[in-house]
Amino acid sequence: MKSVVLTASWLQASDTQKIMQTLGHDMVRVVGGCVRDALRGVSVTDIDMATSHLPDVVRDKLTAAGFKVIPTGIEHGTVTVVAAERNFEITTLREDIETDGRHAKVSFGQDWQADAARRDFTVNALYADSNGVVYDPLEASGTSSLADLEAWVVRFIGDPDTRIAEDYLRVLRFFRFSTQLQPEAPDAEAIEACARAANQKEGMLALSGERLGQELFKLLSHTTAPHALDLMQQAGLLPFIFPFTPAMDIQNKRLDNLIDIQDTQFFEPDVLLRLAALCPDSKVVIDQLSEKLRLSKKQTKRLKGALDTSCHPVCYMSAREMRRALYVSGREAFIDRCFLTWAMDKKTNNAVQWRALIAMATSWEKPDFPLTGDMMKTAGVPEGPEMGRVSEEVERWWIDSDFTDDTFSIIERLKAVVQATIL
Numbered sequence: 001m002k003s004v005v006l007t008a009s010w011l012q013a014s015d016t017q018k019i020m021q022t023l024g025h026d027m028v029r030v031v032g033g034c035v036r037d038a039l040r041g042v043s044v045t046d047i048d049m050a051t052s053h054l055p056d057v058v059r060d061k062l063t064a065a066g067f068k069v070i071p072t073g074i075e076h077g078t079v080t081v082v083a084a085e086r087n088f089e090i091t092t093l094r095e096d097i098e099t100d101g102r103h104a105k106v107s108f109g110q111d112w113q114a115d116a117a118r119r120d121f122t123v124n125a126l127y128a129d130s131n132g133v134v135y136d137p138l139e140a141s142g143t144s145s146l147a148d149l150e151a152w153v154v155r156f157i158g159d160p161d162t163r164i165a166e167d168y169l170r171v172l173r174f175f176r177f178s179t180q181l182q183p184e185a186p187d188a189e190a191i192e193a194c195a196r197a198a199n200q201k202e203g204m205l206a207l208s209g210e211r212l213g214q215e216l217f218k219l220l221s222h223t224t225a226p227h228a229l230d231l232m233q234q235a236g237l238l239p240f241i242f243p244f245t246p247a248m249d250i251q252n253k254r255l256d257n258l259i260d261i262q263d264t265q266f267f268e269p270d271v272l273l274r275l276a277a278l279c280p281d282s283k284v285v286i287d288q289l290s291e292k293l294r295l296s297k298k299q300t301k302r303l304k305g306a307l308d309t310s311c312h313p314v315c316y317m318s319a320r321e322m323r324r325a326l327y328v329s330g331r332e333a334f335i336d337r338c339f340l341t342w343a344m345d346k347k348t349n350n351a352v353q354w355r356a357l358i359a360m361a362t363s364w365e366k367p368d369f370p371l372t373g374d375m376m377k378t379a380g381v382p383e384g385p386e387m388g389r390v391s392e393e394v395e396r397w398w399i400d401s402d403f404t405d406d407t408f409s410i411i412e413r414l415k416a417v418v419q420a421t422i423l
Contacts, residue, residue: 006132008038015083020130022065029127049090052110113137120170122148154178160193168203172215179224198236213293220271226256243288251278257343276306305333315353367403
């Protein structure tokens with residue numbers, strides 16, 4: 001294989017070079033996704049490094065060089081280096097001694113080829129030194145990672161069943177990578193191995209909700225997510241992720257359309273909203289999904305708002321109707337409902353109206369309900385539950401009035417409520 005040199009601004013950045021020079025040119029290399037994506041011309045966000053130094057040596061050398069070093073996974077040889085522009089994960093070269101589908105017992109070593117052989121896919125087993133020279137350790141064993149990347153092939157290193165049994169999360173990772181690199185013809189041997197993994201229920205069910213959620217969000221960040229989910233459904237894998245059976249002909253279509261809207265209409269990719277697109281409109285289902293994937297309270301609340309069918313925006317709703325819906329549902333939930341409803345709108349020429357509605361909603365500021373406790377006491381409302389009841393009734397009228405700021409009208413309405421229901 002011809003010599004390949006990686007040219008990337010992040011590799012030449014001062015922090016990257018300082019770390020690599022501190023650890024020694026021949027002792028550390030960038031590895032995995034950052035090399036793969038840089039060679040593909042894709043932007044790189046995470047930088048991983050592999051080193052022949054032991055973790056304690058890495059920590060001591062980089063701490064002395066002025067970096068903050070966090071032992072995030074030191075038992076597996078990994079430390080996180082906090083630099084000015086980004087964080088770096090640095091892991092000592094290793095070999096798996098024992099695995100159980102979730103965790104691995106490893107031994108540290110000096111062998112770059114052995115380190116490459118324990119990785120998941122051939123395209124993730126590429127390394128580059130501080131000068132950008134790319135190394136393909138698997139080539140010595142008859143497999144070329146560079147050749148696979150050049151051919152846009154995603155396949156497991158060695159026996160697929162063995163690689164999957166080491167960590168069943170690799171099944172999800174396979175579909176994420178393969179639909180990006182070879183969407184039309186994923187590796188048949190790998191597909192069959194993933195389907196067999198669906199029958200290894202103990203292994204799949206042993207995956208933690210946090211890891212499943214993290215990988216699912218990574219998958220949903222790509223425009224190829226609907227295709228990946230289709231393939232995963234065919235392999236029988238979706239029941240291990242979702243506590244419900246997605247109606248893929250509906251939910252996946254909604255996801256596909258939402259991704260197209262975000263991509264073509266220049267909205268930021270929103271993985272949580274994409275997850276909402278996959279779910280049926282049910283708060284009970286969201287509670288189950290939240291427990292399954294260990295979602296945060298904030299994420300769970302947002303999903304429930306996005307799937308609340310009491311809010312049903314239409315692209316032609318009036319400004320007054322929009323303000324009412326925004327006040328009742330909240331801005332975030334209303335906008336999410338707009339996107340999900342837009343994704344199921346069969347009339348593509350309604351896009352201009354949907355964009356305008358979302359733009360108006362984005363700039364909306366929630367008005368303060370002007371009724372105060374002193375105003376209610378003066379009107380004769382006794383303290384206690386009646387205060388809440390009267391306040392809610394006046395607030396409903398105030399919403400219907402399009403949030404009038406006329407204090408006299410509000411007091412008159414308050415008096416009418418008090419006279420009719422209390423005095």
